[in-house]
Amino acid sequence: MRSSLRSSRSRTAAAAAVLVLATSAGTAAATFSAPATAAGQQAAKPKTTPRPAVKNVIYLLGDGMGRTHVTAARERYYGLEGHLNMETLPVVGQVSTYSVQKNSGQPGAADFAPNAVTDSASAATAWSSGVKTYNAALGVDAKGNVVPTLMEQAKKSGYRTGNVSTAEITDATPAGQMSHALARGCQGPTYSDAACQDLAITGTALPTTDVRVTPIADQIARNKTADVILGGGLGRFDADDEAALKGNGYTVLGSPATQTVATETDLASATGKRVFGLFNKGNLTVEKYKADNPASDQAKEPSLPEMTQKAIDLLKTSPSSSKGFYLQVEGALIDKRSHANDAAQTLQETKAFDDAVKVALDFAKKDKHTLVIVTADHECAGFNIIEKGTYTNAEASAPPANVDSGNPANSSSPARASSGKKSDTRSTGFANAPGASDVNNFGPATFRTPDDAAGVQDGTADASLWLTYLSGNHTGADVPLFAFGPTSSKVAGSVDNTFLHTVMAQALYLTTK
Incomplete structure (x- = not known):
């Protein structure tokens, strides 16, 4: 059962709050047909419907990963003349990441009020819904209006969908595709209704049936937005959530009801149209600890590359009626270790994320109809390479x-x-x-x-890579972007994070704007 802090709202009311969005942006894909053959042609080939240029989109982000994170990881593991996998992608750009103040209009509006430094929630909303919003908001604009997410639109249009993260799956980045919340902390299971409300936005408290004050875990377990959900955060879910997931056709690895985390072995053997697997009660464990403690329970967690490969395998074997898939992959611990100014683990998490990029890139090269975008939500901590000495x-x-x-x-x-x-x-x-x-x-x-x-x-003065931090929090620096595949040239140069939504929506034929 949920904590006693939870209100006495019924599960029926909570379930009713999980919004199924219909949106004009979620239009059907364009119809393609082969050129007509000449009249009377004897050996006419049967008409075919050629595949669109993009069938799948894989969007990977290193949370908190700035340009220096990329450079430092490259130098640390591959040397000055080496390169990370992401750096081999042919299209390169940079992304502006600013958010806006509460109750702000969008850019260009008279009441537009920017905020130079974003958090992960507002950044996730920018690329998933194409709007600027305030820090801590998910799936709502800066005035609190619900906005559809790209994953919701893709699902509605017949695509398979996946969401992978090394954070709690209810955390800002993955939740930005699968939920709508006035406050990112409204995750569950222990919460108060007041903690989920934001009177500065709504003026008065919203009814508990409103999706914007429904705990994120409740929404994820019931709205079927993502077919494949892999990551951490089992502690956010309970027995009622497990029942809802199974009722929606998910193969549940481990058990929210008994708080039994899933393992790397469980993931390897997982099958089914929908799979839900959480491998830690909180965020997943850093790779450095697992490498140093191979006999620990944490070492049984899958790596980000392993989760990425499994997600692709599950999504690509979708029913023949599926158009393709949309997959989001987050390397979340880059940010969390940067907040702690822990350079050793920051570097290793950046490499693990880059190894996941290789998994996506290898698939895309073989598939030839997959757009891969690699970027970040923001830079964290002012990570810098300084002169030796x-x-x-x-x-x-x-x-x-x-x-x-x-x-x-x-x-x-x-x-x-x-x-x-x-x-x-x-x-x-x-x-x-x-x-x-x-x-x-x-x-x-x-x-x-x-x-x-x-x-x-x-740790010695002789080592050639010297690193330091500016702060323990996010910065407003632009973040790097790398892309591969059909239509990837659209993100070359300097773009805003909301433009990433436009590019991915167009690639999946969700909008013609």
Whole structure:
């Protein structure tokens, strides 16, 4: 049962709140036909309906992944002359990510009020629904109006759909495709109705039957927006949710009712038209911990590349009547470890995300009808590569707190200890007094690369990759974008995150605008 904080709303009312959206953008795909043959032609070939240029769209995002995350991961694992998989995609661009204030109009409106730094919820709404909204909002515009998501539109138009994340599946990025909420924290199972409301938007409290104040877990379990759902967050679901999922035809891996998490083995053998698998009660575990602790329960979790491959396998074997599929894949822990200024785990999570990109790219190259877009929702923490032997972030007295402490495995000791004391041995400039010790510095963090001489170790002054952070939160920097496949040229150059919605909707023939 849900926590006692939950109101006495009935499950019938909650289920009724799960909106099935009809939208003019969700129009049927254009009709294609072969050219007519000449009259009287003897060996006329049967008419065929050629496939559209794009049959599938795979949208991958590294949460919090800025340009420096990409560069640093490349140098760390492949050296200065190497490249990540995402960097091999032929189309390159950058994405602006700003959000807007509550009750703001859209860009160009008289009441437009921008916010330079987005959070994951408003960013997810931008590409999934094509509108700017306020930080913490999901599937609603800045004035609280419900807006359809791309995944809802794709599902309505006959596509198969998938949603994969290393975060809780109710967290902002995956939830942005499958729910509508005034406040991203309205996830369940423990919540108060007041926590789901936002009187600054609605003026008065909404009835509990309104989808915008229905817990995100309730919505996901009942609206069938995604056919394949893989990630973390089992603790957000309960026995009623499991019954709803099974009633909607999902193969449920593990059990929300007993809080039994699914495993990598469960995923490997999973079959069915709809599959729901959550592998941790909270966010999934960082790859570094699993590698260092191979006998742990956390090591039984699948990796992001494994979940991506399984999602593609399940979606591509859809019924013959299906048009194709739309899949979103999130590498969420890049952001969570950047918030904690944990460079070691940030780098390894960026590589894991890039390995998932390779899975998608390999499929797309063989399929030839798949659009792949790789980007981020925002940059996190002002991650920077600095000159060897220099020092920055001297004002910080300690690393930021671990924002992902719900999963103790998602933490490690920073390369430097807790003090932000400046160092004369790793800094130039008159402000650093002679004789200062470098023992207590937590930044920069230093890493060996394939270009370093044998014997050079991480965390030493000899390592060639020196990294530091500007803050413990998001920044307003544009984020990188890489793309491959039919229509990918549309995202070249500088674009806004709302334009990504336009490109993907057009690729799936959901709109002709």
